[in-house]
Amino acid sequence: MASLMAASNTKYKAMAESLTEFQIWDEDKLGMFFRRRGLGNYCEALKQHKITGQIAPLLNDDDLKEMGVNVVGDRLMFKRYLKELSSRERFNQRIESLWEGEERIFFSDCDKSFWTLGGFFPMDPSTYKLTTSHLKVKKVKPVRCGPVRLCCFGASYVSNNVDLSKVDDVDVFHTPAPCVHRTCCCSKGKDLVEIESRFEKGGKIFMTLEEGHGEAVANLILNQVEESQKMERT
Numbered sequence: 001m002a003s004l005m006a007a008s009n010t011k012y013k014a015m016a017e018s019l020t021e022f023q024i025w026d027e028d029k030l031g032m033f034f035r036r037r038g039l040g041n042y043c044e045a046l047k048q049h050k051i052t053g054q055i056a057p058l059l060n061d062d063d064l065k066e067m068g069v070n071v072v073g074d075r076l077m078f079k080r081y082l083k084e085l086s087s088r089e090r091f092n093q094r095i096e097s098l099w100e101g102e103e104r105i106f107f108s109d110c111d112k113s114f115w116t117l118g119g120f121f122p123m124d125p126s127t128y129k130l131t132t133s134h135l136k137v138k139k140v141k142p143v144r145c146g147p148v149r150l151c152c153f154g155a156s157y158v159s160n161n162v163d164l165s166k167v168d169d170v171d172v173f174h175t176p177a178p179c180v181h182r183t184c185c186c187s188k189g190k191d192l193v194e195i196e197s198r199f200e201k202g203g204k205i206f207m208t209l210e211e212g213h214g215e216a217v218a219n220l221i222l223n224q225v226e227e228s229q230k231m232e233r234t
Helices: 002-022 027-035 040-048 061-066 072-095 109-115 179-185 214-233
Strands: 097-102 127-131 134-142 155-163 169-175 190-196 204-210
Touching: 002 072, 027 040, 027 072, 040 072, 061 072, 097 214, 109 179, 127 214, 134 204, 169 214, 190 214, 204 214
Parallel strands: none
Antiparallel strands: 097 127, 127 134, 134 155, 169 190, 190 204
16 A cells, blocks of 8 residues: 555656646757657657747647648647647646645744643644635644643544635634733734635635734735636636
8 A cells, every 4th residue: 555655646746747847848858748649750840940848839720730730630639739738737727836824823932832731732733725726725623622722632634625716705804912922922913814605615714824914815815716717707
């Protein structure tokens, strides 16, 4: 099982690297891509017309004819592989990470030390990752006794993958640090980012961030919501 997982991870990493490199392919590397697929006769044409990985997905039938790809079967194969490259490009854009963060659990180090018993019972924060199309939230749900986290009893985890095209609104609410924390530890408060989507269970997803970070993250999410909804309409 371990060897199978290792092989799977290696395959995934290789795929991710190839996706990343595709945008910077020069004419030679693009020619190698087509040569391996039986279209090596056109490598010189790719060089002559300065076709790189960045612009290859833009080629159409007329462009291919002008490059000398006159055989219908070859043109169809070119279009098939160009479609593959375009799909890779879109996949790469979807998984691109724009921002990553984690939950602000405590107001101060003193607060953290008290609730984790000096670090003997650490608490895992929820984590957040924003891509061009989704907001991924891995929520940590600790065992509680009322409002108190019982960190020594562990926690459960819930993952949400929020489709940004389905988000209706994003709001930010500020929670100041308690007076004792502000006075004794100069603690900052927390920003609660509320993502509203009628497609999510409960209708809302929450992220708790350090004070001063909420507005910037909310604006970043809203920008991607707008882009995702625009893409869905086209």
